[in-house]
Each structure stands twice: as structure tokens, then as C-alpha cells.
Amino acid sequence: MADGKFDAFILNMSRRDVLSGQDLALINSLPANLKSFRRGEELVAEHSRPGSSCLLIKGMAARAVQLSDGRQQITALHIPGDFVDLHAMMLKVMDHSVSAITDCQAVFVSHRALYAAMEKSLHLGRMFWLSTVIDAAMHRAWNARIGRLAPVARLGHLICEMYLRFSVVGLATENSFGLPVTQNELSDVFGLSVVHVNRAVQQLRRTGLITWKGTTIRIADLDALAKFSEFDPTYLNLFIEPR
Amino acid sequence: MADGKFDAFILNMSRRDVLSGQDLALINSLPANLKSFRRGEELVAEHSRPGSSCLLIKGMAARAVQLSDGRQQITALHIPGDFVDLHAMMLKVMDHSVSAITDCQAVFVSHRALYAAMEKSLHLGRMFWLSTVIDAAMHRAWNARIGRLAPVARLGHLICEMYLRFSVVGLATENSFGLPVTQNELSDVFGLSVVHVNRAVQQLRRTGLITWKGTTIRIADLDALAKFSEFDPTYLNLFIEPR
DNA sequence: CGCGCAATTGATTGATGTCAATTGGAGTGG
């Protein structure tokens, strides 16, 4: 324990509720099986029945729903500290896959160990529940983004979200962060063609609201970007509440 | 208790796991505050902090994310037996609203009572968790639908989903069910214009895969419709598993 | 230096939104 594997997850949860010493100890003593993945590799396969759930430690991963003709929709982007696959504990059979967007590291915790920890602390159990319910809230926001926002606004909205999420786990500076996602992957996030994503990126650059060079995004004016993109951070649940 | 308010919810859960006698008793003894709503009324307001969660008994309701200019995206459609707002228990602040699509009835159960029941049965707590995690899986499927399916396929996909869900709670016949949702509401579900929804409806009718008169939809060939619409029911979790 | 992937561009086709009527059907009052 205290080897830091769970630090980012703890940061994440601590932004939403106070964790007791017992909760922290239980988390840190979870048996964690560290694995590394190369960009493009699958962490969890669609239709599989995982016996353990993965928590991302390093790099980025995506959940994707696959279509029969090979197209896919990315339904979530995950960053260090996200307990990505807690859903599998209740769902039993994966309705989607999780794969590495960059080289990444994740720890796998068996469902047996998670059940045991939850029995010792009902509150910790609720924290796990909370984590999946925030995922659901993000799914809703992504739905609205795809369904109702113009392409440029979709981009701005995602940038606001990712900036805040990276900030929580200490991976953003005052006004910039790294987003190692290709435009092709973004096209699967936004339900657009690659070409159109590219045009949206350029259009967003022209607004002057952001600078985007390589994988580094610098936000010139977060409030203005949020307004421009109809971004309301409520769904990220970044407030401490007893839960 | 045993007044039937929770029957549809129990049907729903029983299709996913075995409920013990204790679980059933706990559910049926939950203090339930019945309320009626007229079409268009709000059951739960965006940004509110509900102290209780609602379970739909009769009629249909929709979750919707609102945009500043009045547009909205419907992120879920709910039918009798759906414990619609369990999410609020963990989220504390609503990131979306729930409103009546038809006249409807719902019971409200206080979070205090739900916490108490969950303390008596960890398994029941997991059933509540499961319910929200299935919602998340549906959100993912809806994401893929909006992002990657053609308008006609989106319609077919929704029809498959609603048919199965209505079947579970005994509200569908062998091959038909009632879907009291206007094309205008469907446009907010699919992220399309009303006009285009109308054209998609007609196009789907022309395939002969369904008949749709008034609010009644008859499915001529479910397998063919599912194939046509890239519908894979995995995400609905319609299998019994110990959870 | 050259390979390979990602980003970018232009031209074109096809899909979807918008606008403006019109039709159809259920319910209401006379």
C-alpha cells in the first residue's frame, strides 16, 4: 500500500466527498495487479466477462461501442485516476470495449476484493457507486453534445471537460493541458468525419479562445470558452458533499 | 406494502438477478409517496437537490439536458418500473431534468429510506447500483446511435430497445407495443429536426419491418429490424446473474 | 534522408435543416 497506485483515484473522490481514514486504508490495501498496454491495445474486450475492474494510472483510454461495419463510437475518454471499469462489476458482460489511446498503465482489482472492501465500509461502496454514476452523467452530457451542439462547440465543450478533469488529478497547469488524442479518434467521439473535425479545430483556433499545438491545448479564456460551448460543469460533480 | 407500486420495478430487477424474500420485503415496505403529473410537467428540475428519488409507475417520462437557447437533448426515455432518479442519491445536484412525456404517475422514495434499506441488505443496495449502471449502458448505446447510425437506423434501434423494455414489464404483446412519443420529442432523442424524423419514420415504414399507426408500433420481424438497426441487446442486461 | 502516420486542403456529392404551407384527427361547443 501507499505505493501511489490509488493516489489519483483518491484525488478524484476527495473532490466529491471526504474519505475517512478507514476508506483510505481500504483503498490502499486493495490487491492491485499492474499492467501496461501499448497504444491501440484492448484493456477490456466487448462481450467479455471480466473478473476484475481496471483503474487507469497513466496514459489515456477510451470506451467504445463497436458497430458491425467496423465503425465505432467512443463514449468516454479516460485519464489517470478514473476507475474505468467499475461498471463491469454489476453488468457482468461488457457492452463495450476499453482500449488504450496512448501507451498506458492500469491496475486491475478483482471484484472479490472490491466486494470485500465494500462490506467493510458502506461509504466506500457508495464512492464506487458514485464513480459510475458520474460516468453516467458524463454520458448524458456527451449525448447532448453530439445531438445538439455544432461541431465547433462540441470541441470546445470537450476541451472544457478534459481541462477540469485533468486539473483534478494534477495533470493540468494554470491554463493548459496535454490531450494526446488524434483527430481521427475525436471523429469517433463527436460522430463526425475526420475532415470535419479538422475544420472544426481550425475554426476553434480562429476564435482565439484556445491555442492548440501538437498535443498541448492552452485555454485563453475558460469562461468565454465555456459560454461559447454551452458547457455547464454541474455534471462533473466537482463539489464536496456527504454521500 | 404489496399494493403493487413496486411490482414493475421488481419485474425489472428479477430479469437481472434473483431477489431474496428479504429484498422483496424491504422493497415493498419502502415508504412511497405517490404523485401524478400531467404531460409536460417536470418531475425533477435541473440543478435541484432532490431529497427523494422517483420510480415511474404509469405513463412515460424523459430525462433531458437543456441548452441555453431552449433546445434540449433527451438522454433517456422512461417507462413504468424504471427507478428513474436513483442517480440523484449519489449526484446530489441534478445535471438534467425529468419531465412527463404523457400524463403519468410516480412514487417518490426518500433517500433516507433507501439508505436504511441498503444497510439491511447489501444485495438490495447492489440492485439499486445495477439499475443506475444499466442506465449508463443505455446512455452509451444512445451515444452510439446518435453518433454513428443513419436516421432510419436510429429509429429502428430505439424501437427494438423500447419493445424489449416494455416486454419486461408486461406492457408489450407478442409483437406490438404503444409508444406515446411525438415526432417532435423523437427529434430531441435523435438529435435531428422534426421534419427529418418524419421522413425517417416513413422510410422505415416502407421497409415493411414495422407498422406504425397512431401510438401503436407493430414489429413484423424483430430479428430483421435488429439487424437493420445494428441493435445488440447486450447493453440491456436481460440475463439473470448473481450480482 | 526517407518512411509513416497525422493533419490539412479542395472539389464534389449527398444528407439534413429550415421555412412555409397543408393535411389529418381528436376533442369541444353549439
Next chain:
DNA sequence: CCACTCCAATTGACATCAATCAATTGCGCG
């Protein structure tokens, strides 16, 4: 039972948006 109203469904014409196709450019890395 008929006229009227309201709302949902439908239609056609047209403008826009976004996908597709086909290169080309730019950049990181061996």
C-alpha cells in the same frame, strides 16, 4: 351531428452542413 380549434403529422422547395474522395503537407523518428 357539424363547425371549429389545436396540435401533430406531412409535404415541397430550398439553403446549409457534413461526408466522401483524392491529394498534399508536415512532423517525428529511425
